[in-house]
Amino acid sequence: MDIEELLGFAKRAGFFWPAAEIYGGASGLFDYGHLGATLKRNFESAWLKYFVTSNGYHLIEGSNMLPEKPLIASGHASRFNDVVVGCSKCKTYYRADVLLNELNIKVSEGAKPEELEKAIRDNDVKCQKCGGALMQPKDFNLMIDVALGPENHERGYLRPETAQSAYLNFFREFNLLRKRLPMGLAIIGRAYRNEISPRQGLYRMRELAQAELQIFFDPENWEINDSGKLLERQVNIVPYSDHETRRISGNEIVEQLGIPRFYAYHMCMINRFYEEIMHMPADKLRFLELGGDEKAFYNKLHFDIQADISSWGGFKEIGGLHYRGEHDLSSHTKGSGQDMSVESNGKRIMPNVLELSFGVDRNIWMLIDLMYAKDGERAVLKVPYSIAPYNLAVLPLQKDDRIIEYALSLESELRGPFKVSYDESGSIGRRYARMDEAGTPLCITVDFDTVDENSDRFGTVTIRDRDTKAQRRVKRPELADAVTGALA
Ligand SMILES: [Zn+2]
Known part of the structure; x- marks a missing residue:
C-alpha cells in the first residue's frame, strides 16, 4: 500500500x-x-x-503543559529546532533538510541554517509550488507555547x-x-x-x-x-x-x-x-x-x-x-x-x-x-489476536426472529469478558469481510440449527477463525472457554 x-x-x-x-x-x-x-x-x-x-x-x-523553566533547563527552549525556509512569493514554508533530501541533495538531519543555505544556493533550489525564490533559512523552535492565566500571563509550553x-x-x-x-x-x-x-x-x-x-x-x-x-x-x-x-x-x-x-x-x-x-x-x-x-x-x-x-x-x-x-x-x-x-x-x-x-x-x-494482507479476494488485517480491536463478532446467519433473539442474548453474555461486535446487516460474506478488515480474530454465527430443538446441532454455534477460515461447532456452555483458548 x-x-x-x-x-x-x-x-x-x-x-x-x-x-x-x-x-x-x-x-x-x-x-x-x-x-x-x-x-x-x-x-x-x-x-x-x-x-x-x-x-x-x-x-x-x-x-x-509545563512552565517555561524546566524546558529552558532541558535545552528545548533554545535547541529544539528545525530549519525553516519560506518562499518569498507564495509564502509556502518548508522544512529545509526535508526539502533538500526530497530533491536528492544530501544534508544531515541536524544541519545548521548556514549549511542548508549553502546547499540551497549551490543547487539553485526554488519553491516547489510556484518556482519563486527562497528566503534565508532560519531556526524554528518546534515547541508550542501556551499562555497560562489571564493578562500578565505566565508563559508555558505543551510538552x-x-x-x-x-x-x-x-x-x-x-x-x-x-x-x-x-x-x-x-x-x-x-x-x-x-x-x-x-x-x-x-x-x-x-x-x-x-x-x-x-x-x-x-x-x-x-x-x-x-x-x-x-x-x-x-x-x-x-x-x-x-x-x-x-x-x-x-x-x-x-x-x-x-x-x-x-x-x-x-x-x-x-x-x-x-x-x-x-x-x-x-x-x-x-x-x-x-x-x-x-x-x-x-x-x-x-x-x-x-x-x-x-x-x-x-x-x-x-x-x-x-x-x-x-x-x-x-x-x-x-x-x-x-x-x-x-x-x-x-x-x-x-x-x-x-x-x-x-x-x-x-x-x-x-x-x-x-x-494488511490480500488473501485471494479477501483482505485481512492480521494483527496479533492479543491486540485486535474486537475479540469476536456475533453474526446471525439469517434474518429470523428466533436467530436474532438468540444472537442478541449471546452478544450480551459475551460482552462482559470480551470486546464484541454485533452485525446483522447484509450478506454473511460481506460481514465476514468487514470483520477480516477490522482484524477480528473470531466470528461466531448463529443459524437455524442453533435454535431448532429437533436438530442434533441445537444449542451449538459456529466459530470461524480469521486466519485459517476454519469453522467448528461449539456448544454454548463451552463457548466462553473455546473463545478464551482461541485468543490465547
Ligand atoms: Zn512559492
Missing part, C-alpha cells in the same frame, strides 16, 4: 482520519475512530505490561516529549520507591511539536502519542540478570562505523561492537517485543546507529528502532534506544537547584538514564502497513 491507500483503508474501516474532517481536516492532527482507538490502547497495554510492569518498573502520568515529566519526578519517586537503582519511570501520553510540514499520515504529526520508559541507573553497578537468555537473540543492527547491516546476537553486539551489556540487553528486549508479541517478521526490524551531527550531543549511544514500512518507502524510525548519560538529571539539578545526585554503593553519583522511546502512532501505522 502507498500512503493514500493506507489512509483510505484507515478511514473506510474506522481506524483514523484527519481531525476536524468535516471542516476539511487539519495538517498533522488526527482522530482515532472506534477501531483505531482500541487498537492503540491495546498496543499501549501490551507495551506497558512487557516493558514496564514485567520489569518491576512504574507508570506515572505527567502534566501535558515536546513525555520524557521530561519522568526527569522532573525522579527525585520524589526515588525517595518514594525506597531509594533503589535501577528505577524505571514510564509515561504513555501526548507530546506536541509545531512541525513545519506535517505529512505522510501518522509519521510527522503536531500532536503525537509516545510510550517512553526512562531507566535511572548507576553505570558502575547495573548487573543484568539474563536468566531468560535474551542476549542470545539475533538482532539486525547497523552500526554508525561502517553502515553495514548484520544479524548478530546480543552477546556478539557486546563482544564485536563494544556496546555495553545493559544496552545490548535492551536491544534484545525490544527485538523480542516486536517479533514475539507483535508478530513482526525478523527482517522487518533493525537498529540503526546515529552518530556525529545526527545524534543529540548528550546521547552516549543512540540507535533508532526502525521498521521496513512499504507505504513510507522503506526503513523508518518507530522508536529509539538512547543512552543519555547524566545529562537530564544534571541539567535539572542546575536549573531547579534541587540536587538529584544519590547514594549508590557508598558513592555519590548522578544517575544515568537509558531511554526506551516509542512513537505510538507510528507503531499503529506500521502494524496496519505490515499486517
Whole structure:
C-alpha cells in the first residue's frame, strides 16, 4: 500500500482520519475512530505490561503543559529546532533538510541554517509550488507555547516529549520507591511539536502519542540478570562505523561492537517485543546507529528502532534506544537547584538514564502497513489476536426472529469478558469481510440449527477463525472457554 491507500483503508474501516474532517481536516492532527482507538490502547497495554510492569518498573502520568523553566533547563527552549525556509512569493514554508533530501541533495538531519543555505544556493533550489525564490533559512523552535492565566500571563509550553515529566519526578519517586537503582519511570501520553510540514499520515504529526520508559541507573553497578537468555537473540543492527547491516546476537553486539551489556540487553528486549508479541517478521526490524551531527550531543549511544514500512518507502524510525548519560538529571539539578545526585554503593553519583522511546502512532501505522494482507479476494488485517480491536463478532446467519433473539442474548453474555461486535446487516460474506478488515480474530454465527430443538446441532454455534477460515461447532456452555483458548 502507498500512503493514500493506507489512509483510505484507515478511514473506510474506522481506524483514523484527519481531525476536524468535516471542516476539511487539519495538517498533522488526527482522530482515532472506534477501531483505531482500541487498537492503540491495546498496543499501549501490551507495551506497558512487557516493558514496564514485567520489569518491576512504574507508570506515572505527567502534566501535558509545563512552565517555561524546566524546558529552558532541558535545552528545548533554545535547541529544539528545525530549519525553516519560506518562499518569498507564495509564502509556502518548508522544512529545509526535508526539502533538500526530497530533491536528492544530501544534508544531515541536524544541519545548521548556514549549511542548508549553502546547499540551497549551490543547487539553485526554488519553491516547489510556484518556482519563486527562497528566503534565508532560519531556526524554528518546534515547541508550542501556551499562555497560562489571564493578562500578565505566565508563559508555558505543551510538552515536546513525555520524557521530561519522568526527569522532573525522579527525585520524589526515588525517595518514594525506597531509594533503589535501577528505577524505571514510564509515561504513555501526548507530546506536541509545531512541525513545519506535517505529512505522510501518522509519521510527522503536531500532536503525537509516545510510550517512553526512562531507566535511572548507576553505570558502575547495573548487573543484568539474563536468566531468560535474551542476549542470545539475533538482532539486525547497523552500526554508525561502517553502515553495514548484520544479524548478530546480543552477546556478539557486546563482544564485536563494544556496546555495553545493559544496552545490548535492551536491544534484545525490544527485538523480542516486536517479533514475539507483535508478530513482526525478523527482517522487518533493525537498529540503526546515529552518530556525529545526527545524534543529540548528550546521547552516549543512540540507535533508532526502525521498521521496513512499504507505504513510507522503506526503513523508518518507530522508536529509539538512547543512552543519555547524566545529562537530564544534571541539567535539572542546575536549573531547579534541587540536587538529584544519590547514594549508590557508598558513592555519590548522578544517575544515568537509558531511554526506551516509542512513537505510538507510528507503531499503529506500521502494524496496519505490515499486517494488511490480500488473501485471494479477501483482505485481512492480521494483527496479533492479543491486540485486535474486537475479540469476536456475533453474526446471525439469517434474518429470523428466533436467530436474532438468540444472537442478541449471546452478544450480551459475551460482552462482559470480551470486546464484541454485533452485525446483522447484509450478506454473511460481506460481514465476514468487514470483520477480516477490522482484524477480528473470531466470528461466531448463529443459524437455524442453533435454535431448532429437533436438530442434533441445537444449542451449538459456529466459530470461524480469521486466519485459517476454519469453522467448528461449539456448544454454548463451552463457548466462553473455546473463545478464551482461541485468543490465547
Ligand atoms: Zn512559492
